[in-house]
Amino acid sequence: xxxxxxxxxxxxxxxxxxxxxxxxxxxxxxxxxxxxxxxxxxxxxxxxxxxxxxxxxxxxxxxxxxxxxxxxxxxxxxxxxxxxxxxxxxxxxxxxxxxxxxxxxxxxxxxxxxxxxxxxxxxxxxxxxxxxxxxxxxxxxxxxxxxxxxxxxxxxxxxxxxxxxxxxxxxxxxxxxxxxxxxxxxxxxxxxxxxxxxxxxxxxxxxxxxxxxxxxxxxxxxxxxxxxxxxxxxxxxxxxxxxxxxxxxxxxxxxxxxxxxxxxxxxxxxxxxxxxxxxxxxx
DNA sequence: ACCAGCTCCTGCTTGC
DNA sequence: TGCAAGCAGGAGCTGG
Numbered sequence: 148x149x150x151x152x153x154x155x156x157x158x159x160x161x162x163x164x165x166x167x168x169x170x171x172x173x174x175x176x177x178x179x180x181x182x183x184x185x186x187x188x189x190x191x192x193x194x195x196x197x198x199x200x201x202x203x204x205x206x207x208x209x210x211x212x213x214x215x216x217x218x219x220x221x222x223x224x225x226x227x228x229x230x231x232x233x234x235x236x237x238x239x240x241x242x243x244x245x246x247x248x249x250x251x252x253x254x255x256x257x258x259x260x261x262x263x264x265x266x267x268x269x270x271x272x273x274x275x276x277x278x279x280x281x282x283x284x285x286x287x288x289x290x291x292x293x294x295x296x297x298x299x300x301x302x303x304x305x306x307x308x309x310x311x312x313x314x315x316x317x318x319x320x321x322x323x324x325x326x327x328x329x330x331x332x333x334x335x336x337x338x339x340x341x342x343x344x345x346x347x348x349x350x351x352x353x354x355x356x357x358x359x360x361x362x363x364x365x366x367x368x369x370x371x372x373x374x375x376x377x378x379x380x381x382x383x384x385x386x387x388x389x390x391x392x393x394x395x396x397x398x399x400x401x402x403x404x405x406x407x408x409x410x411x412x413x414x415x416x417x418x419x420x421x422x423x424x425x426x427x428x429x430x
Numbered sequence: 431a432c433c434a435g436c437t438c439c440t441g442c443t444t445g446c
Numbered sequence: 447t448g449c450a451a452g453c454a455g456g457a458g459c460t461g462g
Binding site for chain 1: 432433434435436438439440441442
Protein backbone atom coordinates (compact mmCIF):
# COMPACT_ATOMS: atom_id res chain seq x y z
CA UNK A 148 0.00 0.00 0.00
CA UNK A 149 0.84 3.42 0.35
CA UNK A 150 3.29 3.27 3.23
CA UNK A 151 3.88 5.92 5.88
CA UNK A 152 5.32 8.61 3.55
CA UNK A 153 2.48 8.20 1.04
CA UNK A 154 -0.19 8.36 3.74
CA UNK A 155 1.48 11.43 5.26
CA UNK A 156 1.51 13.04 1.79
CA UNK A 157 -2.19 12.33 1.27
CA UNK A 158 -3.07 13.62 4.72
CA UNK A 159 -1.16 16.86 4.11
CA UNK A 160 -3.01 17.31 0.83
CA UNK A 161 -6.41 16.80 2.44
CA UNK A 162 -5.70 19.10 5.37
CA UNK A 163 -6.22 22.49 3.66
CA UNK A 164 -9.41 21.24 2.00
CA UNK A 165 -11.04 19.54 4.98
CA UNK A 166 -9.78 21.18 8.17
CA UNK A 167 -12.34 23.58 9.68
CA UNK A 168 -14.71 22.73 6.82
CA UNK A 169 -18.13 21.12 6.99
CA UNK A 170 -18.86 17.85 5.20
CA UNK A 171 -22.19 18.79 3.62
CA UNK A 172 -22.93 15.23 2.58
CA UNK A 173 -21.27 11.93 1.78
CA UNK A 174 -22.08 9.43 -0.96
CA UNK A 175 -21.42 5.90 0.26
CA UNK A 176 -21.57 3.90 -2.95
CA UNK A 177 -21.10 0.44 -1.49
CA UNK A 178 -21.52 -1.09 1.97
CA UNK A 179 -17.93 -2.18 2.48
CA UNK A 180 -14.35 -2.25 1.38
CA UNK A 181 -12.16 -4.80 3.11
CA UNK A 182 -14.62 -4.70 6.03
CA UNK A 183 -18.18 -3.43 6.28
CA UNK A 184 -18.53 0.31 6.85
CA UNK A 185 -20.51 1.34 9.93
CA UNK A 186 -24.11 0.93 8.76
CA UNK A 187 -24.90 4.52 9.73
CA UNK A 188 -21.63 6.01 8.43
CA UNK A 189 -23.40 8.45 6.11
CA UNK A 190 -25.61 9.87 8.87
CA UNK A 191 -22.63 10.21 11.21
CA UNK A 192 -20.65 12.17 8.58
CA UNK A 193 -23.32 14.33 6.93
CA UNK A 194 -23.12 17.84 8.37
CA UNK A 195 -20.09 17.18 10.59
CA UNK A 196 -17.30 19.73 10.79
CA UNK A 197 -13.73 18.49 10.44
CA UNK A 198 -11.67 19.80 13.34
CA UNK A 199 -8.34 18.25 12.34
CA UNK A 200 -6.45 15.64 10.35
CA UNK A 201 -3.73 13.35 11.64
CA UNK A 202 -1.83 10.25 10.60
CA UNK A 203 -1.09 7.17 12.69
CA UNK A 204 0.95 4.46 10.96
CA UNK A 205 -0.66 4.05 7.54
CA UNK A 206 -4.04 5.43 8.61
CA UNK A 207 -5.44 8.89 7.92
CA UNK A 208 -7.48 10.13 10.90
CA UNK A 209 -10.16 12.76 10.34
CA UNK A 210 -11.37 14.23 13.62
CA UNK A 211 -14.93 15.53 13.65
CA UNK A 212 -16.65 18.07 15.91
CA UNK A 213 -19.02 15.38 17.13
CA UNK A 214 -16.31 13.66 19.16
CA UNK A 215 -15.83 10.99 16.53
CA UNK A 216 -12.90 10.16 14.26
CA UNK A 217 -13.13 8.79 10.75
CA UNK A 218 -10.37 6.25 10.10
CA UNK A 219 -9.23 5.78 6.50
CA UNK A 220 -6.83 3.12 5.24
CA UNK A 221 -5.78 3.19 1.60
CA UNK A 222 -5.01 -0.53 1.32
CA UNK A 223 -2.88 -1.25 -1.74
CA UNK A 224 -4.52 0.89 -4.38
CA UNK A 225 -6.62 3.48 -2.52
CA UNK A 226 -6.61 7.18 -3.41
CA UNK A 227 -8.17 10.25 -1.83
CA UNK A 228 -8.47 12.78 -4.64
CA UNK A 229 -9.47 16.41 -4.19
CA UNK A 230 -11.42 18.19 -6.89
CA UNK A 231 -13.32 21.47 -7.03
CA UNK A 232 -11.07 23.21 -4.52
CA UNK A 233 -8.98 26.37 -4.80
CA UNK A 234 -5.46 25.35 -3.83
CA UNK A 235 -2.53 27.71 -4.25
CA UNK A 236 -4.50 29.84 -6.68
CA UNK A 237 -5.38 26.88 -8.91
CA UNK A 238 -8.88 25.53 -9.23
CA UNK A 239 -9.01 21.75 -9.44
CA UNK A 240 -12.13 21.11 -11.48
CA UNK A 241 -14.36 18.14 -10.93
CA UNK A 242 -13.84 15.13 -13.14
CA UNK A 243 -16.39 12.55 -14.23
CA UNK A 244 -17.05 9.82 -11.69
CA UNK A 245 -14.82 6.82 -12.24
CA UNK A 246 -15.15 3.13 -11.66
CA UNK A 247 -14.26 2.30 -8.04
CA UNK A 248 -15.22 5.72 -6.63
CA UNK A 249 -16.53 4.15 -3.43
CA UNK A 250 -17.03 7.12 -1.10
CA UNK A 251 -17.37 10.80 -2.05
CA UNK A 252 -17.20 13.67 0.46
CA UNK A 253 -19.01 16.84 -0.65
CA UNK A 254 -17.59 19.73 1.31
CA UNK A 255 -19.83 22.73 2.03
CA UNK A 256 -17.61 25.09 0.01
CA UNK A 257 -17.93 22.94 -3.13
CA UNK A 258 -14.71 20.94 -2.85
CA UNK A 259 -15.01 17.21 -3.22
CA UNK A 260 -12.85 14.38 -1.85
CA UNK A 261 -13.21 11.05 -3.64
CA UNK A 262 -12.03 7.73 -2.22
CA UNK A 263 -11.21 5.43 -5.17
CA UNK A 264 -9.83 1.94 -4.62
CA UNK A 265 -9.85 -0.69 -7.39
CA UNK A 266 -8.55 -3.56 -5.27
CA UNK A 267 -10.77 -2.73 -2.32
CA UNK A 268 -8.12 -3.61 0.26
CA UNK A 269 -8.78 -0.24 1.84
CA UNK A 270 -10.98 0.37 4.87
CA UNK A 271 -13.01 3.02 6.67
CA UNK A 272 -14.36 2.99 10.17
CA UNK A 273 -15.57 5.47 12.76
CA UNK A 274 -14.78 5.53 16.46
CA UNK A 275 -15.15 7.89 19.43
CA UNK A 276 -12.01 10.04 19.32
CA UNK A 277 -11.12 9.27 22.93
CA UNK A 278 -11.38 5.52 22.22
CA UNK A 279 -9.07 5.59 19.21
CA UNK A 280 -6.13 3.81 20.85
CA UNK A 281 -8.39 0.93 21.87
CA UNK A 282 -9.69 0.43 18.31
CA UNK A 283 -8.58 -2.89 16.83
CA UNK A 284 -6.54 -1.10 14.14
CA UNK A 285 -4.39 0.62 16.77
CA UNK A 286 -4.45 -1.55 19.88
CA UNK A 287 -1.35 -3.58 18.99
CA UNK A 288 0.48 -1.03 16.88
CA UNK A 289 4.13 -0.26 17.64
CA UNK A 290 5.60 3.24 17.99
CA UNK A 291 5.69 5.84 15.25
CA UNK A 292 9.17 5.66 13.70
CA UNK A 293 9.46 9.45 13.58
CA UNK A 294 8.61 9.84 17.28
CA UNK A 295 10.95 9.86 20.27
CA UNK A 296 9.49 6.65 21.66
CA UNK A 297 11.18 4.80 18.79
CA UNK A 298 14.84 4.49 19.75
CA UNK A 299 17.77 2.07 19.67
CA UNK A 300 17.05 0.58 23.09
CA UNK A 301 13.46 -0.14 22.16
CA UNK A 302 14.36 -1.67 18.81
CA UNK A 303 17.15 -3.81 20.23
CA UNK A 304 14.75 -5.13 22.83
CA UNK A 305 12.05 -5.84 20.24
CA UNK A 306 14.39 -7.75 17.92
CA UNK A 307 16.16 -9.71 20.66
CA UNK A 308 15.57 -13.43 20.30
CA UNK A 309 13.62 -13.11 17.08
CA UNK A 310 14.25 -15.90 14.61
CA UNK A 311 12.39 -14.34 11.71
CA UNK A 312 14.33 -12.46 9.04
CA UNK A 313 14.96 -8.78 9.80
CA UNK A 314 12.91 -7.99 6.67
CA UNK A 315 9.81 -9.58 8.21
CA UNK A 316 10.46 -8.04 11.62
CA UNK A 317 10.57 -4.50 10.21
CA UNK A 318 7.35 -5.17 8.28
CA UNK A 319 5.69 -6.24 11.53
CA UNK A 320 3.53 -3.26 12.49
CA UNK A 321 3.66 -4.29 16.18
CA UNK A 322 7.39 -3.58 16.26
CA UNK A 323 7.36 -0.31 14.35
CA UNK A 324 4.32 1.21 12.65
CA UNK A 325 4.24 2.46 9.09
CA UNK A 326 7.01 0.70 7.19
CA UNK A 327 6.11 -1.38 4.12
CA UNK A 328 7.99 -3.39 1.53
CA UNK A 329 9.62 -0.49 -0.30
CA UNK A 330 11.04 1.39 2.64
CA UNK A 331 12.21 -1.72 4.48
CA UNK A 332 14.24 -2.69 1.41
CA UNK A 333 15.74 0.79 1.22
CA UNK A 334 16.50 0.94 4.95
CA UNK A 335 18.31 -2.42 4.86
CA UNK A 336 20.38 -1.27 1.91
CA UNK A 337 21.36 1.95 3.66
CA UNK A 338 22.44 0.02 6.76
CA UNK A 339 24.25 -2.76 4.88
CA UNK A 340 22.07 -5.47 6.42
CA UNK A 341 20.84 -8.43 4.41
CA UNK A 342 17.06 -8.90 4.47
CA UNK A 343 17.73 -12.59 5.10
CA UNK A 344 19.53 -12.03 8.42
CA UNK A 345 17.71 -13.39 11.45
CA UNK A 346 16.53 -10.36 13.40
CA UNK A 347 17.91 -11.62 16.70
CA UNK A 348 21.44 -11.99 15.32
CA UNK A 349 21.98 -8.31 14.49
CA UNK A 350 24.92 -6.67 16.25
CA UNK A 351 23.88 -3.98 18.70
CA UNK A 352 25.60 -1.44 16.50
CA UNK A 353 23.53 -2.52 13.48
CA UNK A 354 20.29 -2.22 15.42
CA UNK A 355 21.37 1.24 16.52
CA UNK A 356 22.07 2.21 12.92
CA UNK A 357 18.60 1.14 11.84
CA UNK A 358 16.85 3.83 13.86
CA UNK A 359 18.35 6.91 12.14
CA UNK A 360 18.26 5.11 8.77
CA UNK A 361 14.54 4.48 9.11
CA UNK A 362 13.92 8.10 10.08
CA UNK A 363 16.06 9.40 7.24
CA UNK A 364 14.44 7.28 4.52
CA UNK A 365 10.94 8.18 5.67
CA UNK A 366 11.73 11.89 5.93
CA UNK A 367 13.40 11.91 2.51
CA UNK A 368 10.39 10.16 1.01
CA UNK A 369 7.91 12.55 2.63
CA UNK A 370 9.87 15.50 1.21
CA UNK A 371 9.61 13.88 -2.24
CA UNK A 372 5.84 13.42 -1.89
CA UNK A 373 6.09 9.64 -1.52
CA UNK A 374 6.70 7.01 -4.18
CA UNK A 375 4.42 6.50 -7.18
CA UNK A 376 4.80 3.03 -8.67
CA UNK A 377 1.44 2.36 -10.31
CA UNK A 378 -1.43 3.51 -8.20
CA UNK A 379 -0.21 6.11 -5.78
CA UNK A 380 -1.27 9.72 -6.29
CA UNK A 381 -1.14 12.68 -3.94
CA UNK A 382 -4.50 14.18 -2.97
CA UNK A 383 -4.10 16.74 -5.77
CA UNK A 384 -3.58 13.94 -8.32
CA UNK A 385 0.15 14.60 -8.77
CA UNK A 386 2.76 11.86 -8.64
CA UNK A 387 5.27 11.44 -5.84
CA UNK A 388 8.85 11.20 -7.05
CA UNK A 389 10.81 9.24 -4.45
CA UNK A 390 10.72 6.20 -6.80
CA UNK A 391 13.49 7.90 -8.79
CA UNK A 392 15.69 7.69 -5.71
CA UNK A 393 15.32 3.96 -5.00
CA UNK A 394 18.66 2.28 -4.46
CA UNK A 395 17.41 -1.30 -4.61
CA UNK A 396 13.62 -1.52 -4.61
CA UNK A 397 12.41 -2.64 -8.05
CA UNK A 398 16.01 -2.53 -9.32
CA UNK A 399 16.59 -6.25 -9.94
CA UNK A 400 19.66 -6.78 -12.13
CA UNK A 401 20.92 -3.21 -11.79
CA UNK A 402 24.48 -2.61 -10.57
CA UNK A 403 24.71 -1.98 -6.83
CA UNK A 404 24.70 1.80 -6.25
CA UNK A 405 27.44 1.57 -3.62
CA UNK A 406 30.65 3.08 -5.04
CA UNK A 407 33.32 0.44 -5.74
CA UNK A 408 30.83 -2.42 -5.12
CA UNK A 409 30.75 -4.96 -7.94
CA UNK A 410 27.44 -6.45 -6.80
CA UNK A 411 24.17 -6.63 -8.66
CA UNK A 412 20.75 -6.03 -7.11
CA UNK A 413 19.03 -9.32 -6.48
CA UNK A 414 15.39 -10.18 -5.87
CA UNK A 415 14.34 -12.92 -3.47
CA UNK A 416 10.90 -13.89 -2.19
CA UNK A 417 10.45 -13.72 1.57
CA UNK A 418 7.08 -14.72 3.00
CA UNK A 419 5.56 -14.13 -0.39
CA UNK A 420 6.97 -10.65 -0.97
CA UNK A 421 9.87 -9.46 -3.06
CA UNK A 422 13.00 -8.33 -1.27
CA UNK A 423 15.63 -6.40 -3.22
CA UNK A 424 19.20 -6.21 -1.96
CA UNK A 425 22.86 -6.34 -2.86
CA UNK A 426 24.33 -9.69 -1.75
CA UNK A 427 27.83 -8.19 -1.65
CA UNK A 428 27.42 -5.15 0.58
CA UNK A 429 24.40 -6.28 2.58
CA UNK A 430 25.40 -8.94 5.08
C1' DA B 431 4.84 -16.80 21.54
C1' DC B 432 6.30 -16.98 17.17
C1' DC B 433 6.27 -17.64 12.32
C1' DA B 434 5.21 -18.95 7.26
C1' DG B 435 1.67 -19.10 4.21
C1' DC B 436 -2.82 -17.98 2.49
C1' DT B 437 -6.33 -14.77 1.47
C1' DC B 438 -9.17 -10.77 0.00
C1' DC B 439 -9.55 -7.88 -5.10
C1' DT B 440 -8.60 -5.66 -9.76
C1' DG B 441 -5.62 -4.53 -13.32
C1' DC B 442 -1.26 -4.18 -15.50
C1' DT B 443 2.80 -6.62 -17.44
C1' DT B 444 5.10 -10.56 -19.18
C1' DG B 445 5.79 -14.71 -21.70
C1' DC B 446 4.33 -18.28 -24.78
C1' DT C 447 -2.86 -10.85 -31.39
C1' DG C 448 -4.71 -13.56 -27.67
C1' DC C 449 -4.66 -15.66 -23.53
C1' DA C 450 -3.12 -17.10 -19.00
C1' DA C 451 0.04 -16.64 -15.46
C1' DG C 452 2.45 -13.72 -12.49
C1' DC C 453 2.82 -9.81 -9.85
C1' DA C 454 1.67 -5.46 -7.05
C1' DG C 455 2.74 -0.68 -1.91
C1' DG C 456 -1.25 -4.45 3.31
C1' DA C 457 -2.38 -7.07 7.01
C1' DG C 458 -5.66 -10.32 9.46
C1' DC C 459 -6.24 -15.03 10.05
C1' DT C 460 -5.02 -19.99 10.34
C1' DG C 461 -2.43 -23.79 11.47
C1' DG C 462 2.06 -25.73 12.61
